[in-house]
Amino acid sequence: MASPLDLQEQEQLDALKAFWKQYGNLITWALIAALAVFAGINGWRWWQRDQGVKAGAMLDQLDQAARAGDAQRAGAIFADLKDRYPRTVAAGQGALAAAQVQFERGQADAAKASLQWAAEHAPDDEYRSVARLRLAALLLQAKDYDAALKALDGATAAAFAALAADRRGDVLLAQGKAADARAAYRQAWQQMDPKLEYRQLVEAKLTALGASPAAAAASGAAAASAAGGGQ
Numbered sequence: 001m002a003s004p005l006d007l008q009e010q011e012q013l014d015a016l017k018a019f020w021k022q023y024g025n026l027i028t029w030a031l032i033a034a035l036a037v038f039a040g041i042n043g044w045r046w047w048q049r050d051q052g053v054k055a056g057a058m059l060d061q062l063d064q065a066a067r068a069g070d071a072q073r074a075g076a077i078f079a080d081l082k083d084r085y086p087r088t089v090a091a092g093q094g095a096l097a098a099a100q101v102q103f104e105r106g107q108a109d110a111a112k113a114s115l116q117w118a119a120e121h122a123p124d125d126e127y128r129s130v131a132r133l134r135l136a137a138l139l140l141q142a143k144d145y146d147a148a149l150k151a152l153d154g155a156t157a158a159a160f161a162a163l164a165a166d167r168r169g170d171v172l173l174a175q176g177k178a179a180d181a182r183a184a185y186r187q188a189w190q191q192m193d194p195k196l197e198y199r200q201l202v203e204a205k206l207t208a209l210g211a212s213p214a215a216a217a218a219s220g221a222a223a224a225s226a227a228g229g230g231q
Helices: 004-067 071-084 089-104 108-121 125-141 145-153 158-174 178-191 198-208 213-229
Strands: none
Touching: 004 071, 004 089, 071 089, 071 108, 089 108, 089 125, 108 125, 125 145, 125 158, 145 158, 158 178, 158 198, 178 198, 198 213
């Protein structure tokens, strides 16, 4: 004769069987899905590391070609790098390195293409902004002013805001828009770290346009002093 404990255990077992019969498949698939996600995350991380290592090796080859002044080889390696590993930081770095040596070797169109790719596809906003700044400089040299300003519109990294404003001033000045250029240079000067020597160049540009920051500050101080004395 079964004891009350045996009957209780049997009831619990029957309840468990009923529960598993009703929800077992759902639980199993949920567990499989969770494991698949976990495996996918680990796989993705491994894939990223693997991609980064391989892309880094190609970047080393590209840098060697760039240091040797071999624009053709640097461009070929970059083309392969961006096709194989477009989402890596190395691809963005490679675009900048390739563009530099291409420009130095007189391959302006190739340099623009490399920078355009980085401006649109580099995974990091800083690299995209640097690419756009350099691209704007090439477009300014080619007197393609509208395209240069458009390139600068996408230079959104905060660290390069002052340089973007300065380059915008260069483009506007080349267009003959002196007032707009002064405003852009003034913005660059105000945003730039006073310790940077480049800020002196921006100040020189403002002075040449009759908007010396030092003169403006002195004028403002004199006006404030006069207003204070009149009270």
